[in-house]
Amino acid sequence: MKRALLWLSLPLALAACTVDIKISNLSVAPSTLELSAPAVSVPVGGQATVTVSLTKDCITPAEQENVLAQGNGLPPNLTPDGCAYGDPGGPLEQPVSDVWVGTRQQMTLEPSPYDPKPDPFTVNDAPLPAGLTVQWTGEPVGQQRGEITLGGGDGSVSTGTFTLSTAAGVQPGTYTLFVSDSQTERARPLTVTVTPPVQPRVTAVRLSADPAQVPSGGQSVLSAQVDGTGAFDPALTWTVVSGGGTLSAASGPRVTLTAPGGPATVTVRATSVANPEVSGTVTVQVAAPPPPPPPPSTRLGGQIRAWPQESGEVTLESGGGSAAVVLSRASVGTGGTFDLSLPTPSTLDPLTIAPTSQCTVDLQPGTLRAAQGSLYVRRAAQKFYLETENPSLASLVYVDQPGRASAQCTATYTLPDGTVMTEQYDYRYTFAAAGWYPVYLTYSQTNPTTTVYTFTSGPLSSAPTSYVVGSPVP
Missing domain, CATH: 2.60.40.10 (Immunoglobulins)
Structure with a gap:
């Protein structure tokens, strides 16, 4: 063109x-x-x-x-x-x-x-x-x-x-x-x-919380949107007005609030640095903490399946062999029922997990102490472990304070046909309070057929499932 x-x-x-x-x-x-x-x-x-x-x-x-x-x-x-x-x-x-x-x-x-x-x-x-x-x-x-x-x-x-x-x-x-x-x-x-050029000025500060409701001690991310005219400075100063809690920072467009114990209503303010007369507030609702878990039961009751019409007793002892100490006994009724008290052991040792395996153990806190207890029934002058159908409840553990324990253990062995088996055991225990717990473990096994078995641990119940008589105690 x-x-x-x-x-x-x-x-x-x-x-x-x-x-x-x-x-x-x-x-x-x-x-x-x-x-x-x-x-x-x-x-x-x-x-x-x-x-x-x-x-x-x-x-x-x-x-x-x-x-x-x-x-x-x-x-x-x-x-x-x-x-x-x-x-x-x-x-x-x-x-x-x-x-x-x-x-x-x-x-x-x-x-x-x-x-x-x-x-x-x-x-x-x-x-x-x-x-x-x-x-x-x-x-x-x-x-x-x-x-x-x-x-x-x-x-x-x-x-x-x-x-x-x-x-x-x-x-x-x-x-x-x-x-x-x-x-x-x-x-x-x-x-x-x-x-004429627009004079820089902050006109509004708008805040939001994500989430706006948190549990006691939970966290919420607080974000700010600053509005204004011209090339204004968006810098802010953050403060907790009421309700308690702590902020991850005192400035910036986004901070994290760690809530106090609830119930509480936490109010946070963000104030413009360039124009302190302009600010915005946001509230976060903090829920009440959950009720503490009940302490482990001090009694253990149950019924032995297929119990013969004869006398017997259930025994809880710690240690083994000549060093075994009987902690508690209870008679078994003709219908196989029993009610066993679980006293506090007089001797506690550092908590150990699978000492015969190759394990990596983590204790929180690291000062957990425990006593092992073996649970068995005596019949005709012989000891028989008591077991639930899945998993075994023949062993109990008493821990001296709340905490948790975990361990990752591995074992490798060869079957007669030459197949190499690799097992991995993953133990996880949670102790909500001092007291008795069953040695239920979270157990997983992997092998060349990729078979995985899992059992989940749990706290001791005052009404456990029925017991069956297992093999005699050697």
């Missing part, structure tokens, strides 16, 4: 035989608004986006016939609808229009032998006022010319955008710019109002 004023340097004969796709309308609007008298407001040091629209006017088939009737030729590569040019061996080429942003200025050419007294004329692409700069999308900063491709059919609208920037030192006021295209002499005015 050619610049509208460049025809002065071309032979006039070319204009008579030029057939081109035209622009029927030119409109200018800030953003995407279509305004008959477009205007845009920009603060000193700010920016605004302006959209330029061009409406395509194709060479319709009827117009093509008129051109041919007047003895003029049509481009051989014009599409049948007259809306684009195409190369038979290549892609279509959409017309491109140059569009300028500038100021209006009257100019007069120098006299010449061809025109000794040239008439003055008006241009709309004179330099912009000092302090105003444009940048068309995809073009260098400061270039007043942009390109808009006229795609689509007859009457289609194509747009281009440019960013209008104002320098920090530009004088506030009203400036009139003009937007013109390369195919017509039309120009559209663009009124630019440069406003």
Whole structure:
């Protein structure tokens, strides 16, 4: 496409035989608004986006016939609808229009032998006022010319955008710019109002808590949204107003609240550093702590399955062999029922787990002490371990304080057929209070067949499942 004023340097004969796709309308609007008298407001040091629209006017088939009737030729590569040019061996080429942003200025050419007294004329692409700069999308900063491709059919609208920037030192006021295209002499005015720079100021602080309800000692993430004008400073100072708890930091856009014991309502405030008169608050509800777990039972009752109609007794002892100490005994009724007291052992040793295995043990706290107890029934002068159906309850442990213990143990052995078996035992105990607990373990076994067995531990119950008589105690 050619610049509208460049025809002065071309032979006039070319204009008579030029057939081109035209622009029927030119409109200018800030953003995407279509305004008959477009205007845009920009603060000193700010920016605004302006959209330029061009409406395509194709060479319709009827117009093509008129051109041919007047003895003029049509481009051989014009599409049948007259809306684009195409190369038979290549892609279509959409017309491109140059569009300028500038100021209006009257100019007069120098006299010449061809025109000794040239008439003055008006241009709309004179330099912009000092302090105003444009940048068309995809073009260098400061270039007043942009390109808009006229795609689509007859009457289609194509747009281009440019960013209008104002320098920090530009004088506030009203400036009139003009937007013109390369195919017509039309120009559209663009009124630019440069406003004084916006003073930075914080206007609001909005807070949120995630979650807004936590358990006693739980945590909530507090986030802030700071609103304001200009290039304001978003820095904040955080404080706990009421309800207790601690904050992970005293500044920043986000902090973590560690709640106190509940029930409680914790109120936290974030205050703007730049404008201390502006602040925001948020509340976090803290639930009451759960009730403490009941202490382990001091009695153990049950019924021995298939118990014969004879006398016997259930015994709990610690140690083994000649060093065994009987802690408690109870008779077994004719129906196999018993009620055994579980006294506090007089001797406690450091808690150990699977001492014969290769284990990694973790005790929390590390000062747990315990006494092992073996539970068996005596019949006909013989000892038989008492067992539940799953898992065994032949052993009990007494621990001296709340805590937990865990161990990861491994064992590898070879079966007679040569299969190598690898077992992994994962022990986990939780002691809610000092007292007796069954040695229930969380046990998992893996082997080449990827079989996994799992048993889960639990606290001692005052009404455990029925017992069965196991093998005699050696």
